[in-house]
Amino acid sequence: MAKQDKREEIVRAALELIAEHGFHGAPMAMIAERAGVGAGTIYRYFENKDVMIMELFRELEERSYPLIKEGYAPEKPHRERFLHLNTAMIHYFIEYPLDYRFIEQFFNSPYGVAHRRDKLLGTKGGCDVFKELFEEGISQQVMKDFPIAILFDLAFGPILGVARDHILGFIELDDDLIARTVEACWDAVKR
Amino acid sequence: MAKQDKREEIVRAALELIAEHGFHGAPMAMIAERAGVGAGTIYRYFENKDVMIMELFRELEERSYPLIKEGYAPEKPHRERFLHLNTAMIHYFIEYPLDYRFIEQFFNSPYGVAHRRDKLLGTKGGCDVFKELFEEGISQQVMKDFPIAILFDLAFGPILGVARDHILGFIELDDDLIARTVEACWDAVKR
DNA sequence: TATTACTGAATGAACGTTCATTCCGATGTG
């Protein structure tokens, strides 16, 4: 197996196992086994488990961003842009349930808290369409005048919830239901 | 120390430590130490750690339910009832941040998934005001015609989010902000 | 004294990480 392949196998195995069983239910030995490499090999690519997890999240973000921004038109009305982003996000989660489950784990962990802090304070990479959209929406009085964090909660809290319910089999999302759910989120944030 | 006090001390210590450090960051030995009892004593009151965690959640639910239902008037309009419940819930979380953090941990774990399944399918104790309110709201065409699970997500997803943001210090909730946030959630679920 | 409650050191399983060793393709040599 080529060097790059090994790394990819490790990433794939880690994503699968962490998504399925959580950080603490996915020992390094198990990840190594599923990746088809020795336990020590992982440490040739990642300093330790924490670093591996953060790197994994970063790669996920990189993969998902283009999918969500695909077809996004900054010149369209706020409402349309909002609907586009939220719809794309649900579709992404449904299409990649492993990604969703990993992201969920990540957000509900100390890593996730730090990440959210960076996002909200904007201390990291400013290329955030969501934040831009919300700030513009507030200043142009199209959206309710809330702190950004609350707009995030109103917009994405339900999205994460319905995605989880779908993935766990509590509901069956289809295009119509998705559209109506996203519209409901818009009702929450619009003025 | 009396027998009942010991149990209470264990419950208190477990809640504190799990809320602060998560399930995996709160070893039984540490819980015992903070409770001022021997490590083995915990096992006189709880069969094992899993059982203790589930029992802890049950007790939290029992404590919080009366607080949230206090002043709830089933005869009032749906909107008022909704605002009452959601406002009470935010206040509860803010007033008892340890409870919030424990509940958050719990929901994002296999226990929480099982619990949600029971809630949605109604296979457990039917005294659930939320479910009643939503079902009534749908049938009387006051609320959007969504599966119950989605209404839960629209109503409580943002609530959990803003509570977390407040507890973590990302935002500073006051009565006005709470009222406006809850109103926004109502916008999401109302027809 | 008989019974029950409590204790905390002991236990063994599980974990992340390390490191002495093996492996293997590239390079050098005759």
Added chain:
DNA sequence: CACATCGGAATGAACGTTCATTCAGTAATA
């Protein structure tokens, strides 16, 4: 071409630590 040498990649047994749980002994209680 055959063979020897080399060096980084890969390995997985072993290590030290941490944890939930147990249990033999002690204290409290009746």
